[in-house]
Amino acid sequence: MSTPRRHRSAFACQNCRRRKVRCSVSVTGIPCVGCTQDSIDCIVHQTQGLKRQQPKETFGQHDSFHGPLELDLGLPAAEARRALQPLSPASVDQGLSSAASYASPNDGSKRAGDARSSRSGTELRGNQDEQRAGTEISSAALGQNNQIAGAPFYTGEAPGFTSILDACSPSQQPAARHILISEVPISLSDEDREYLRYKGVFTLPQKSTCNELLRAYFHHVHPIMPVVDASVLLKLHQTGKASEWNLLLLWSMFFVAANFVEANVWTHEGYSSRNEMKLAMYSRAKCMYDNGGETDKVVLLQSALLMGFWHSNRDGHSQPWYWTGVAISLAQILGLHRDPDSFKFNTSFPSHRRRLWRRLWWCCFFRDRSLSLTLGRPLRINLNDCNMPMASAADVISDIGQIPHSVAKAYIPDDLPQLAEYWVLLIQLNKLLGDVLTLCYQPFGPSPMLQQIQSLEEEILQFYIPERHGKTQSRLSSFYLYHLQMNYYAVLITLYCPFIANAPSDLPLENKETWQAEIRSKMDSAALRSNAVVDNIVRDKLLPFSSPMTAPLLVSAMHVHLLNCKSEDALSRRLSLNKLELCMMVMEELEEMYTSASVYRGVFLEAIRQLHPNYSASSTMSDSNSTDFSQPRASFSNDAMMVPLINDDILTALLDESSCFNFWESFSDIQMEPIQPGL
Template sequence: MSTPRRHRSAFACQNCRRRKVRCSVSVTGIPCVGCTQDSIDCIVHQTQGLKRQQPKEPFGHQDSFRGPVDLELSLPEAECRRVQQSMSPASVEQGLSATTSYTSPSDESKRAGEARSSHSGTDIRGNQDEQRTGTEISSTALGQNNQAARVPFYTGEAPGFTSILDACSPSQQPAARHILISEAPVSLSDEDREYLRCKGVFTLPQKSTCNELLRAYFHHVHPIMPVVDASVLLKLHQTGKASEWNLLLLWSMFFVAANFVDAHVWTLEGYSSRNEMKSAMYSRAKCMYDNGGETDKLVLLQSALLMGFWHSKWDGHSQPWYWTGVAISLAQILGLHRDPDSVKFNTSFSNHRRRLWRRLWWSCFFRDRSLSLTLGRPMRINLNDCNMPMASAVDVVSDLSQIPPSVAKGYIPDDLPQLAEYWVILIQLNKLLGDVLTLCYQPFGPSPMLQQIQSLEAKILQFHIPENHGNEQSRLSSFYLYHLQLNYYAILITLYCPYIANAPSDMPLENKQTWQVDVRNKMDSAALRSNAIVDNIVRDKLLPFASPMTAPLLVSAMHVHLLNCKSEDALSRRLSLNKLELCMMVMEELEEMYTSASVYRGVFLEAIRQLHPNYSSSSTMSESNSTDFSQPRGSFSNDAMMVPLVNDDILNALLDESSCFTFWESFSDIQMEPMQPAL
């Protein structure tokens, strides 16, 4: 009896052939899974042709039956894919001259057994690699691994499975949760690199444009979102090697900074508008995020936070809520919500890394609370599960010590230390915002008691907002101080709004009306103060400093003014409408840069017309603008395009005296008409 012939894999790399294991190159391409796990080069021999061997007929007949085709190929990746497609059953049948083919049951059994054997070998190797990873995590967490490593890893807390390491800790203390482990490098294939090249990610703007974008970023974005290590980028850029830095993060920074550059910058790059420039840069950042093979979770986190300022009809799944959620998930995967030194000082991490981690985590927290208010969606971060120390101004300015003064002067604002102090105050304000949303806007939470409301109100009123120092501070610092004040009064309005129609359940009946009138007066006062801040911003010509987060801060005050437009007193209605129109004019200016401002303005314009059918918006025009107010200059050609966005639920929410937060729940479901991509 002849020895059964062993059927080999159709094609395999040199390493898998030598080890006689199944190669994945026909499925995954070069490199295969085995070579990737072993961190070695994946070599596939050049084409040697297609070998066919026709076995003897199984029944000894010289008829049209043919046995299985035995193929042994050694091809480059492109040829592998072509041949793999040609090996489909339909293709093989078409390539044979016979009308039918025959495979004996014994042959099928042999091939199935060989396949199981090959897969078993691959599975064993995969299991061994996973076991090695688990061993490295355990030994590192227990302080028994002296190998050099650089990738942060968070083992997790109880009741996670890694908490069992505490029982093995030689020091009788909990094992380290934040450790460094090794990670195999990832290289892009030629096809992926060519795709990225075609998408333009390797083509940076002109050097002068890069200078303008970087300066805009560190003046207007970094002070309120200090998520980038400034020292690394500026050193590389000063030496003319910015292209060697992480392109994913670079395009993400450029995309946000494009809001603040002069028109000649995007004109020089050949764009017809600012929105077109932003759209192109966001597209490149997202392409790198999806296809660039980035494995550094810190870089992915930084990029996701910045891309969280993208807002476009054409990219609906990637709205700010989506990207911020990605950033928070990455931060929690890295363990940034927990103090790496909670048990003992962790010598694996430098102070520089600690400062960056604190900035990243509290930036995630700030965006979480801000978007929860703006969009009326649940908060993702529960501070009861977090013990990361509060960030400080030193964490923000610490990068400056590593930057040459000549370089810092060209990119960094002179008063960054002051702006860093404002950023810390902003984080603290958002803690208060989270307390308000938790107490007053959770549908299944306990009904707030009068003492709880008064206690939280006292806590907010005792919060100290710095005073304006006039000529002693820069125009940039003045704007960020106004931005802090707008945040403060938006929080007060959010606290008061639910109780102008519904008093706490434990409120004595005889005090109910008096208390609600008092709350209404406090809310009106906060809205009036917001208008005064807006007036100061316009008077001091600081509106060009407005960020993507400025327009949403006006909405709370605008809602109060709109409710007052329902007053029975004619003079009160007119005054309230004038206050609302001031905010509408500011929205008109902002909509040139931010899509959200166009949307807000369109919604409120329609709500005003519901209250005043004969309302003419011409009174909100500036003297230099003869265009009707219903024809914004930004993403929309006329406000009629906005009308389909506003349904009855949204209008009812706007005109409901207790709906400040539920309005945004309805508004977040709006399906926008096509518009220019913008923030």
């Protein structure tokens, strides 16, 4: 027995005909279920006459009709003519009230009949939409979709359900995993648009301020987080159409760039402080993220990475860890962790998109490793599941070549190629950091063996850090080289720290004391070298170039100096405190830009006072003639602003010699009094 073919009525409203879905107007009258669900006008084209009933057309046979419409309503002719009359407000109510009685003439409740009809129509249309989406995904993955589409989509890997497409792929090659599908734009309602206008997202800073913010962004943020296609923005801005660019991404860029502009920029905009300007710009970026209807996941990813530099007690859920997690999730949804050309070259994606994807993925990776260290959180990215090729310096500078020379000169640093090389080294160094965290800081993982520790140490020590190029190197490039060196010494300290108290289980007992003393010496040396880098930054007057990641890099060395303040030797205690105070002075300078620096400094102040109750912070180094650093000093006027509420667990972890990483696990639960918002 043959299966009966499904038919659709030739009579359909304009919306259902355009969407190629079954229209219920022949049953419910005007409006149909679909238009009622979408809250749009149900328009049925007027015909010039009625012909006798014709056989129903098969679904999908015709998309449009030419000439008189042939009806198959299943209604008397008079009712059919009434159904074709233009829609009016009164007819909407009449059509809705009569639909139930027609659909279920014996039903005693018209409301129940209408509800059943609405549910049935909605479910039917939903099933058809889902089936159409599945068909489009399958066709694109198998290379059979010739439609113009622009939204990247990642089908997933085995054992995901789309892996069944491999069986249908020609020549026994896996189906494409990275495809393009149709975009579904979202139209903002008048209420949403008015709310965004009220929040100020459509009001850009003055043009001179935009120029300064863009220049600051590409000099101080882009070299270490190249998440934006520079050519698009700068071309639009040069033509005076920056407001036509994506406002979500624009406010996200402005928010981070506000850290590096001169004071006259934010005063010119009417802000009382830099932090007030940052708060306003972050609030607008977040408002656009939550309410702007953005559907481009690449833009959402870029914005989330930039908003990951926000740090304030006003919205604890939006700390850097939160936004970075959002960015990583979006990257994995897009499939940026996988190589789109792993099986064969994917012709769907242009080369510039591949370069941007590599940059975005490795920026996610970099933030994952660095925040895991500074916040004591688990790693989110498992490199065993990733095969995205490593980004290169060419990926960073590729889009700059498309910018006119005069524009590039105004916004882009001249030594961007050198800065791009430093960025690649930073990513590679964070790979080693991830190996350290995986080997040494997993509570339920196997205890590291001596050979594993030595092999990882050798790999880190062989890592090449370039030397400074003397006077030929710009101040900006010099700072980023120092920043790279600080990352390097932080990785070394992180490797050595847990073995001060816990030696490898396979280490012979007679060698334990000697081995641990050697490890302690190596850790002290790395902390001392980190201080030397900080001293170079201060001496060369490069501290204004500090990024939101600078303050956390000091913490590892500060922890080592703090532990040495417990030494039994008085001179060693004094020297260790002097080293610690150098870092504290730098933290003090960074407080104006970054809230995190205030938090770190407050934590260490309280820890020092636990060791020496009479200690008081000062803005200068202690008197070299002083023989007892526990005596009172000139109090720092902002001590009252050091607002972290330190509990015993945090102090115990901070003073514990076994792990600075464990300290940050406790620090994550810190409570703070209200402070100025910022990074």
